[in-house]
Amino acid sequence: MSLAVKAVGIRKSFGAHEVLKGLDLDVAYGEVLCILGPSGSGKSTFLRCINHLETPNGGYVWVDGAIMGYELSSGALQELPVKRLRAQQSRLGMVFQHFNLFAHRTVLGNVIEGPMVVRGLKRAEAEARAMELLEQVGMAGKASSYPSQLSGGQKQRVAIARALAMEPRVMLFDEPTSALDPELVGEVLEVMRALARGGTTMIVVTHEIGFAREVADRVVVMIEGEIREKGVPGDVLSNPTDPRVRSFLSRVLA
Amino acid sequence: MDIMSHAAPKTTATLSLADLPGPNVAVRRLRHPGRWVSGGIVLLLLAVIGRAFAVGQIQWPVVGQFLTAGVIVTGFGWTLLISACALALGVVLGFAFGIMRLSENPILRFAAWLYVWIFRGTPVLLQLLIWFNIALVFPRLYIPGLVDERMVDVVTPFVAAVLGLGVNEGSYLTEVVRGGIGSVDKGQTEAAHTLGMTPGQTMRRIILPQTLRLILPVLGNSAIGMLKFSSLAATIAMGEMLNAAQRIYFINGAVIELLFVCAVWYLAGTTVLSIGQYYLERHFGRDASTATAERSWFKGWARRPATPEEA
Ligand SMILES: Nc1ncnc2c1ncn2[C@@H]1O[C@H](COP(=O)(O)OP(=O)(O)OP(=O)(O)O)[C@@H](O)[C@H]1O
Ligand SMILES: [Mg+2]
Numbered sequence: 001m002s003l004a005v006k007a008v009g010i011r012k013s014f015g016a017h018e019v020l021k022g023l024d025l026d027v028a029y030g031e032v033l034c035i036l037g038p039s040g041s042g043k044s045t046f047l048r049c050i051n052h053l054e055t056p057n058g059g060y061v062w063v064d065g066a067i068m069g070y071e072l073s074s075g076a077l078q079e080l081p082v083k084r085l086r087a088q089q090s091r092l093g094m095v096f097q098h099f100n101l102f103a104h105r106t107v108l109g110n111v112i113e114g115p116m117v118v119r120g121l122k123r124a125e126a127e128a129r130a131m132e133l134l135e136q137v138g139m140a141g142k143a144s145s146y147p148s149q150l151s152g153g154q155k156q157r158v159a160i161a162r163a164l165a166m167e168p169r170v171m172l173f174d175e176p177t178s179a180l181d182p183e184l185v186g187e188v189l190e191v192m193r194a195l196a197r198g199g200t201t202m203i204v205v206t207h208e209i210g211f212a213r214e215v216a217d218r219v220v221v222m223i224e225g226e227i228r229e230k231g232v233p234g235d236v237l238s239n240p241t242d243p244r245v246r247s248f249l250s251r252v253l254a
Numbered sequence: 255m256d257i258m259s260h261a262a263p264k265t266t267a268t269l270s271l272a273d274l275p276g277p278n279v280a281v282r283r284l285r286h287p288g289r290w291v292s293g294g295i296v297l298l299l300l301a302v303i304g305r306a307f308a309v310g311q312i313q314w315p316v317v318g319q320f321l322t323a324g325v326i327v328t329g330f331g332w333t334l335l336i337s338a339c340a341l342a343l344g345v346v347l348g349f350a351f352g353i354m355r356l357s358e359n360p361i362l363r364f365a366a367w368l369y370v371w372i373f374r375g376t377p378v379l380l381q382l383l384i385w386f387n388i389a390l391v392f393p394r395l396y397i398p399g400l401v402d403e404r405m406v407d408v409v410t411p412f413v414a415a416v417l418g419l420g421v422n423e424g425s426y427l428t429e430v431v432r433g434g435i436g437s438v439d440k441g442q443t444e445a446a447h448t449l450g451m452t453p454g455q456t457m458r459r460i461i462l463p464q465t466l467r468l469i470l471p472v473l474g475n476s477a478i479g480m481l482k483f484s485s486l487a488a489t490i491a492m493g494e495m496l497n498a499a500q501r502i503y504f505i506n507g508a509v510i511e512l513l514f515v516c517a518v519w520y521l522a523g524t525t526v527l528s529i530g531q532y533y534l535e536r537h538f539g540r541d542a543s544t545a546t547a548e549r550s551w552f553k554g555w556a557r558r559p560a561t562p563e564e565a
Contacts, residue, residue, distance in 0.1 A: 051448060053444055053447065053448065082452060082453060083452055086447065086450040086451065086452055087450055089447060089448055089449075089450055090448070090449055090450025092448065093448070094444075094445070094448035096441060096444070096445065098441055099441075100439070100441035100442050100444060100445040101442075101445070102442055102445070102446075102460055103439075103442070103464060104460075104463050104464050104467070113446075113449065113451075113459070113460075114449035114450065114451070117449075117451055117455055117459060118449055118450040118451055118455075119450075159445075162445075162449070163448070163449075166449055166450065
């Protein structure tokens with residue numbers, strides 16, 4: 001198994017509040033990893049450190065052959081100019097809890113924005129590719145709608161297509177179904193299951209234990225900025241060793 | 255305890271179910287005699303005021319005669335030109351400093367704050383006079399290899415008017431642009447970054463288009479305000495419409511007649527702008543993501559809505 005992502009000793013503080021206390025994580029190509037943990041344990045912050053939406057205060061993330069945000073030069077990490085950081089970031093697709101669609105662009109416009117602006121694709125080419133992706137997430141029929149005209153589940157499926165349009169090596173999901181009405185959760189999880197079946201490398205922060213059990217190759221459980229448990233879902237979810245992980249899981253599985 | 259019986263109003267006599275009318279029962283609307291009375295009073299007042307002006311010491315033929323006089327029309331042309339140039343300058347400055355206000359660089363932020371502090375904090379008439387007399391401070395304008403001229407030749411009344419009004423307007427628009435940018439949700443910026451868009455691309459393609467839509471109503475009001483404020487340039491010997499009118503009434507003494515001529519032209523100008531604003535907003539509001547489409551053009555008459563900071 002070749003590695004896609006390797007996080008080494010990630011630390012992050014906001015002021016005096018240490019949110020991440022030195023996290024290590026390996027994710028292989030084709031793997032689906034779910035991150036579980038109580039609210040405030042630092043799951044989102046960790047995900048945002050992986051793609052450098054937050055700059056870690058310590059440690060680094062290696063993605064697909066390069067260290068995010070830095071260049072190794074004579075034994076030290078030299079910070080990269082923002083343009084090169086963005087190029088690195090575009091290799092990680094990100095799906096947000098609150099969708100974050102571009103409100104002034106149509107569904108199609110949202111999906112072609114990255115390929116046209118960042119990768120320099122011609123409009124026709126970008127649109128053809130975007131329509132394939134929208135087909136894949138079941139949103140082709142709404143290509144000319146604006147985000148404000150969509151339901152939450154539809155918005156999130158468009159957001160997934162938008163991230164996929166950059167042909168990322170890894171997809172990151174930060175609680176993609178937490179802002180959705182219960183009856184809309186299924187359609188988004190279905191799209192994610194299909195991605196997982198297709199071999200997409202995915203790191204998913206989620207509260208959907210059922211999804212983790214069914215789809216994840218591995219799960220990690222974070223408590224107060226540390227990874228307290230990791231392994232295959234069957235082991236971790238059924239008989240966790242760490243007492244705090246056990247109490248967290250007994251609460252969410254109840 | 256029976257809560258319902260407490261909630262029911264005691265004043266209405268009970269209506270038993272047997273007495274309830276059928277579904278097609280006639281409905282009599284409440285009458286509003288007060289509306290007729292107040293409407294009548296207002297109409298009466300309008301008639302009184304209208305009559306007062308009609309029979310007052312105004313020679314209406316003179317008003318009509320000067321309405322299309324060459325000097326006045328040329329003056330109105332200058333009024334429009336000053337307004338347009340000053341508004342353009344104000345928009346450019348507003349965007350430049352508005353973006354600077356949100357810069358990561360504290361010195362740029364401070365510079366933008368200073369600009370707003372100075373130019374929003376002093377009267378625009380004063381600023382006009384200072385620009386007009388700037389030659390007293392800097393007798394020569396000297397930029398190596400570019401310009402070397404006497405300041406009085408560079409800062410003509412027209413230039414002083416455009417600078418004075420435009421720089422002042424820019425200080426207001428800076429705050430508006432800042433508020434507009436701030437109101438575009440941060441998540442969209444993050445999404446753009448994860449797609450690999452640079453800060454410049456994000457600003458141009460994601461944030462500014464949405465900001466523009468938000469500040470369009472304000473820009474409409476700015477245009478209307480600018481048309482009126484350009485009359486201040488009359489004080490610095492700029493031959494715009496009010497100045498032209500003044501020069502005429504100094505000679506013929508028809509003071510109020512010529513001021514009314516100006517009023518007619520200003521009203522015509524602001525009316526056209528208001529209508530334009532209405533259609534512009536409707537055009538830009540079409541994706542239903544903003545509520546500007548429903549605004550009626552006459553609601554846009556206030557000078558400007560408070561920026562988030564003022565509100
Ligand atoms: N930008 C920030 N500034 C200050 N504190 C922050 C910031 N972002 C996160 N935090 C703090 O870091 C801690 C971890 O936040 P984080 O959002 O990573 O938790 P989470 O595990 O994703 O929780 P949830 O399940 O509620 O999303 C919280 O205490 C939060 O208040
Ligand atoms: Mg979170």
